[in-house]
Amino acid sequence: MQIGWIGTGVMGASMAGHLLRAGHTLIVSTRTRARAQSLLDEGATWTDTPRELARQSDVVFSMVGYPSDVEEVYLAAGGVLAGLKPGSLAVDFTTSSPSLAQRLAAAGREHGIDVLDAPVSGGDIGARNATLSIMVGGERQAFDRARPLLEHMGKTILLQGPPGSGQHTKMVNQILIAGTMVGVGEAITYARAAGLGLEQVLGSVGGGAAASWALQNLVPRIIRGDMEPGFYVEHFIKDMGIALAEAEAMHLALPGLALAKQLYHAVVAYGGARNGTQAIVLALEALSGRRALADRPAFVETGTEPVLG
Amino acid sequence: MQIGWIGTGVMGASMAGHLLRAGHTLIVSTRTRARAQSLLDEGATWTDTPRELARQSDVVFSMVGYPSDVEEVYLAAGGVLAGLKPGSLAVDFTTSSPSLAQRLAAAGREHGIDVLDAPVSGGDIGARNATLSIMVGGERQAFDRARPLLEHMGKTILLQGPPGSGQHTKMVNQILIAGTMVGVGEAITYARAAGLGLEQVLGSVGGGAAASWALQNLVPRIIRGDMEPGFYVEHFIKDMGIALAEAEAMHLALPGLALAKQLYHAVVAYGGARNGTQAIVLALEALSGRRALADRPAFVETGTEPVLG
Numbered sequence: 236m237q238i239g240w241i242g243t244g245v246m247g248a249s250m251a252g253h254l255l256r257a258g259h260t261l262i263v264s265t266r267t268r269a270r271a272q273s274l275l276d277e278g279a280t281w282t283d284t285p286r287e288l289a290r291q292s293d294v295v296f297s298m299v300g301y302p303s304d305v306e307e308v309y310l311a312a313g314g315v316l317a318g319l320k321p322g323s324l325a326v327d328f329t330t331s332s333p334s335l336a337q338r339l340a341a342a343g344r345e346h347g348i349d350v351l352d353a354p355v356s357g358g359d360i361g362a363r364n365a366t367l368s369i370m371v372g373g374e375r376q377a378f379d380r381a382r383p384l385l386e387h388m389g390k391t392i393l394l395q396g397p398p399g400s401g402q403h404t405k406m407v408n409q410i411l412i413a414g415t416m417v418g419v420g421e422a423i424t425y426a427r428a429a430g431l432g433l434e435q436v437l438g439s440v441g442g443g444a445a446a447s448w449a450l451q452n453l454v455p456r457i458i459r460g461d462m463e464p465g466f467y468v469e470h471f472i473k474d475m476g477i478a479l480a481e482a483e484a485m486h487l488a489l490p491g492l493a494l495a496k497q498l499y500h501a502v503v504a505y506g507g508a509r510n511g512t513q514a515i516v517l518a519l520e521a522l523s524g525r526r527a528l529a530d531r532p533a534f535v536e537t538g539t540e541p542v543l544g
Numbered sequence: 545m546q547i548g549w550i551g552t553g554v555m556g557a558s559m560a561g562h563l564l565r566a567g568h569t570l571i572v573s574t575r576t577r578a579r580a581q582s583l584l585d586e587g588a589t590w591t592d593t594p595r596e597l598a599r600q601s602d603v604v605f606s607m608v609g610y611p612s613d614v615e616e617v618y619l620a621a622g623g624v625l626a627g628l629k630p631g632s633l634a635v636d637f638t639t640s641s642p643s644l645a646q647r648l649a650a651a652g653r654e655h656g657i658d659v660l661d662a663p664v665s666g667g668d669i670g671a672r673n674a675t676l677s678i679m680v681g682g683e684r685q686a687f688d689r690a691r692p693l694l695e696h697m698g699k700t701i702l703l704q705g706p707p708g709s710g711q712h713t714k715m716v717n718q719i720l721i722a723g724t725m726v727g728v729g730e731a732i733t734y735a736r737a738a739g740l741g742l743e744q745v746l747g748s749v750g751g752g753a754a755a756s757w758a759l760q761n762l763v764p765r766i767i768r769g770d771m772e773p774g775f776y777v778e779h780f781i782k783d784m785g786i787a788l789a790e791a792e793a794m795h796l797a798l799p800g801l802a803l804a805k806q807l808y809h810a811v812v813a814y815g816g817a818r819n820g821t822q823a824i825v826l827a828l829e830a831l832s833g834r835r836a837l838a839d840r841p842a843f844v845e846t847g848t849e850p851v852l853g
Binding site: 333356357358361368370391393395396399400403404406407408409410411412413414415416417418419420421422424425426428429430431432435436438439440442443444445446447448449450452465466478481482485486487488489490491492494495498519522523524525 | 642665666667670677679700702704705708709712713715716717718719720721722723724725726727728729730731733734735737738739740741744745747748749751752753754755756757758759761774775787790791794795796797798799800801803804807828831832833834
């Protein structure tokens, strides 16, 4: 079985590496060839276009950036669907629009090709350790076919429903994180203003009904003044934008999600687009005049903030 | 050592019971004598007023409802501070205003009385099992004095700082919960509208960066249509009101907390004041027209909702 892989950023390169090391042969294609070099060194071969890659593949995996990238990789004249043979399978790991996932699945069906949407959570560490949660939308038989390969990359692999359901599930994940992060950012803003010691506060509130992954994992970073990305602010904004657009299409009012996105816009204004999601605290403290915009340049240059609290 | 206990609601009765069973003698007072009956049956004695109770006590504990109750219990002519001897100690477990806690501590100091603010988290189960987190504000020596008694009631007992710091820490706890609950409510609203199966979604999102106590403990209740209170909506609204007033006094903008409180007002409008905090999903689904107000009467009468999703 010939496997094609499109998109070799931090996540994609780690995930594709697991397939190579499991003994699969891999053709790769990506916008910047240099970013595929580690996979080429491990034995993958290169092709120039998604269509050419698809022509030589039985299964194609993709992990690119934005829905517009997914659209181009799959639907353009030089794209995957123009190259794949009937009976083949494509799996998109990109966090992208549920509506687009439905369109891709429908377009694939016309050519006898199964397309699954399969966004992941778990970040670069989950990709490296093959402990990702993979949320799949599509037909059951296509899922069963993909599963043995997905098991090289993830730990929790669940079919959530018809095409688009993987993306919808990822949106649920991001909506949960958005609310939690607003709570974390405001709680820290309040705690510092009230003169509390954050580590001591964590000792009191970390074990009960206020507990969350974010509280446990991101607040210690905030205490250290570490704004380095586990997950980029700019990617989170992309995801919240997709969720809000889908929600609007369903006539849903999600005021908390809309607020979270606005606060992350303020983080970007503060210079934090390439910081981690914990940087929401910068926007909230700035909003309350507890952090001057004068801090910004140093913050932008180093990717971390000079002084915290 | 004579201990006085004021306020014998669900939490207070459980907590006071631990002191009795540890061999301490207890005088109790509460607004409705019948609610103290179980403690009286276990050997506690009754007094009519907080002042009379305080006169006979070396240490007074209180667990009442609202800040106005705390103010009356401590500062009224028939209150605790009018009865306690110099050198005695008072500990208020009520979740109340940090500013009021500072006033009580200052008023106590004038009479040579130590007053600690010591709100708790962990709910009725934590009170019953003596696993509460007790967040204390006050002087170190007063804390050291109270600690052996507090250890009968809680597991995590931390001095957070000067008077009011216990209340401030509890506010941090509630701000965290507010954000998380908005995320949970909106995520469920989205998931149902998108046609996802909530249990399956939990399988994908429950183990990663979206994880929280609320997701793990309250979403299964929502799935079952169980709106019974772990923590009452009306008490949560009280707490958020205190946090917002304190934040305003510090000139802090907490838009997420303000939004959460508004959504919980809508839960009350929906008839859910005595439901648990998971009832936020009712307000959010009503907001998006996914739940008709016609559901309300049955919901009001039973305290649970007739049909979910």
